Amino acid sequence: MLLEAHAVSKSFGDFFAVRDANLSVGEGEIVGLIGPNGAGKSTFFNCLAGDAVPTSGKIIFDGQDMTKAPPEAHARLGIGRTFQVPATFEGMSVIDNVMVGAFLRHPHQGDARDHASRIIELTGLKAQMDLAAHSLGTPGRKRLEIARVLATNPRLMLLDESLAGLTPTELQEAIRLVRKIHEMGITIVIVEHIMEVIMTLAGRVLAFNQGHVIASGRPEDVVKDEAVIEAYLGRGSHRVRRRSA
């Protein structure tokens, strides 16, 4: 297994955002995390990315205990992540953004630039290469985030709603991009609350509700799971985007 989470819990005071979540992701898989807003999938995701330290439980990546490792250690070991609200480096150009990621494996500026250019080409941002990041729209920035992470040569990519808020055409393009990344041999964990996206991409799905994993398995099975249906219908699946925990 490339990534394993054992009984991960995260609490804020008395409130458990995630309780006893288990996950194992094999090399080359695409795993989806779904669930209504506030279900705990983002918190769990942040635990995986090293942004939050679990209250209890264990996270193992490629045989190494990552439970308490800081985010930068995750990046070094090959775990890359995107943010729900794109956190591109505003004011820096697109290529400079990608170079920040590229520097992780290419300390010299020239090498980093070459690497970044390749990634930019791959992610279809070439035309905007010299623009400032803030001049890109949301889809562009999401794409830029993916490019930036890709530049760190990750083995595992954690995508946090990277496909949310896109128009149908944009969505199709984005899905193509994710597939392309997957074809490069990169394992992907993707958080999404739009079922359709998960259905087309993920090989396996974990459904969250109220901090618990309520179902897991093949996407077509999980969407039929009663608990999942109830969680989505009961809570309303298209509420406004909530703040990440």
Added chain:
Amino acid sequence: MLLLQVIVGGLLLGAIYALFSSGLTLIWGMMNFINFAHGEFVMLGMYVSLLVVMYLGGGPAAFGFGAAFALFVLGVVVYLSLIRYVLRGPMLAQILSTFGLALLLRYTAFWIFSANFVSLPQTSLSGTINVGGILMPIPQLVAGVIAILLTIGLHLMLTCTTIGSQLLAVSEDRGAAMLMGIKPDRMQALAWGLSAGAAGIAGALMAIAYPWSPSVGETFGLTAFVVVALGGFGSVPGALFAGLIVGLIQALSAFWFGPIYKDIVVYALFVALLWLRPQGLMGKA
């Protein structure tokens, strides 16, 4: 006995620190904005008091009110003409704007009132009362008590009135507050008015016992920063508590180690506390 006397002196001074710092903490917490001109507001409060006494023959109540009102207006004007424009700009522009404002206010006062030291003419507030051997100068006592009452009043206003909850709503989540029909701009202008008004009264209270010149604001400004950071940004009870603590620490360290060490002790504790508990004594974690 001596020690008790020192403690009383420290607390009375600390009460004033609390009052003018509570104004600073209000806008700091609400807008995440450092006001380097806050000490100048205190200084202007002192001059307004002097004007009220000299030209209107007002007593302590009149000049206290006059200073509060004048500074409230100034606070609102400063917000509407300057702060609202730099509020969402880079942090450096914010520092720049209030630092420039501080110079502007200090030297405008300098121009109008000259560099000479002034003090209020002796008012009815003089003398000393003796409580079980502890001497309490009446001006300081009155100033201290009023300062504590006003700080508590400010806190109650924020927590128990509609306007207060609207102010807090804006500081919590600007967007959500707008959805609730609150006009953030108006609330923030109000916060600046309150902040400057509190500084104005604090100035009036200081003026009773303390001579000043236009450059007096600098000292107050730095003290207020320490108090606010100690108390936690945005916390009025924190400012009250931290103000009293700072006053007390200054008095005790002045007594035990000598007055030049009192600021060293305060700054050292402040730095140590920032490291141990960056959210301040009573700030939100």
Added chain:
Amino acid sequence: MKGFRVLKAVAAAATAFTFYAAAQTNAAESVKIGIIWPLTGNAAAAGQASKAAAEVAADIVNNAHPELGDLPLAKTAGLPNMGGAKLELIFVDHQGNPSLAQQLATRLITQDKVHVLMGAYQSSCSFTATAVAERYGIPFMVGESAAGNITGRGFKWVFRGTPIASDYARTYMRFFADMKKQGKKIDSIAIVNENTDYGTSVADAIVEEAKKANVPVALRIPYSASSTDVSAQILQLKEKNPDVVIFISYTADSILYMKSMNNLQYKPPMVIGDDTGFSDPSFIPAVADAAQGAMNRSAWAIGKPGSTTYKINEMYKAKTGRDLDDTSARNMQSFFALADAINRAGSTDPEKIREALTKTDLKPEQLMMGYQGVKFDETGQNILAATYLIQLHDKSYELVWPDNAATAKLQWPMTGGKN
């Protein structure tokens, strides 16, 4: 074209200066005196008061004032040895910044082409400004800076008309010896000093002289002049109970001390203020109820109506609405000494003025201050500078020591305030 714009900006700024400088230079026959004082910043009050005093002094020299008796250059208009040439004052503001003082001294010498310089109040600024004068060979009159080592650095061009810290300290010791002879009890003294260069220099000097004179210093309290509460220090004093407390303080703090002492019911047998804060015109109205009998060091006394000093004070008062204080008066005296030297030099040649300064020998009756004269030693220090002690009686200071100059009787112990 960015660089070009920068270049243009530099050129524009520089041109502005050049025009300004050109406007400043005029070909009048006057003697230019560049005066560097803190006209803004923390010491602005002292700088502004001294500026007014210097303007009065220039008026006295430039116009005929026969009513002012033996004061040199008063009777005639202008400098008689130079065909009635006038003094032209150029004031600059160093803001209390030593590096700016240096720059301004350079400007006055090289741009404004002043013939002599005067300044700079804060010792820090006097240090740097005098070094420039020394470099360019322009006489520099230090009007009022206490730190001992401003003179005595081997400088040829620096003169100081005012007494220095050690002079003050010796005066206090002579006074104490006098009092002891009269049977007053002075077993220990306390020194309370603000902790910048002024307070530190004077306090250090007093500690040293007290050791020589065998006067025990029970307590020395350095403090910051921006203090807003001094009760802790007063309680410390109360505990040690010295016979005399010497305050070396600026304005706000000296007022605060006197008021708080009264409030906390602490009254030592005698309080002596070391000039500065105690001489500020706002001091007496603020503490008249609290500090009756407090003594102060001053070489300045307004004197009886009709006296020269009284008339000078009237001129100053007409200009500023306030009485002349000791600090400004000492600056004024230094100014007169400088003007006298220029007149004797009969030329604006710096070397001749310097020579005339070294030969200065003013007698007590030619002075407005209570010095024994003005005479510079080889380091440029006035060796005849001295000081009086005055005491707060009701709403004004009276000269009480030394006896031969006294106008009122010394009260010992002090009466203090109402409490």
Added chain:
Amino acid sequence: MNKIPALSPTVLLAVALLIYPLIFSGAFYLDVGVTFLLAAISASAWNIVGGYAGQVSVGHAMFFGLGAYAPLLCYKLYGWTPMAGIPFGIAASVALAILIGIPTFRLTGHYFSMATIAVAELIRIYFGTWDLVGAAIGLQGPATARGWWDLTFRSELPYYYIFLTVLAVLLSFTYLMERHRFGYYLRAIKVGERAARSLGVPVQQTKIRALVLSAMFTSVAGSLYSVKTGFIDPESGFGILVSVQMVIIAALGGAGRLYGPLIGALILIPLQTATNTWFGGGGTGLTFIVYGGIIVLIARYEPGGIYDLWEQISPRRWRRKHAS
């Protein structure tokens, strides 16, 4: 191909600064030039951590002061040339930077600014009571030079070129830094610390390195100041105005830009000198009213600094230079 258009303003600037003393040879203009260079050096040094890394220190006077005291202390204690003190100043500043950087960089935003103010004030007050460093009275340099190595010159000219050399070194260093991984990391940290960490940027370590580099150059600026002025006291070394001036100059010109501080100094120093020349002697405080007013206006209308204005005027040129 890219280098030539990017460099030509630099060349013009360099030439302008090199020939300034030839055109304005009066001692006063030279002194203004020296003051300008010193301000540009200090603000450029501040810019490394305050501008590029976005960690707004309002206590940089602590490094300036250490750098300023070291040369004169060496002279006072051992009679050495003040120059000998410069490395000691740097060493002390680096040590202090590490000492305060480790705990302080856990703080963000205003907390960091406040902590730096407090540390600088702490040191200022302490130096004012410390007899070894002359307490409140401060330290003086050699009154007259014993030789050229005392760096006590009669003319301002040598200072001008010494300062200009230091500025050139600092700006070249910054230029290289901008193009190095370190520079990219700093800019990334400034806009998004969390995102930077997720990309493997060692945030803590990078910030401390930036502070150390900034402290080194600020310390050198302090040393240059005290050697040139021949005097240092707690207020002129560690005073809050010293720190604030660095912030203002960098912010006025454009923080986080190579030439930002230089442009800021180019505006502020002539402005200060001119207002003091025109209004200072009157003693009305008009100097500061004008000065404060202009600062307020720039913050209000050009919050990104004058450099941003430039960008708007010539967007094409900027894009080519900065985006490549």
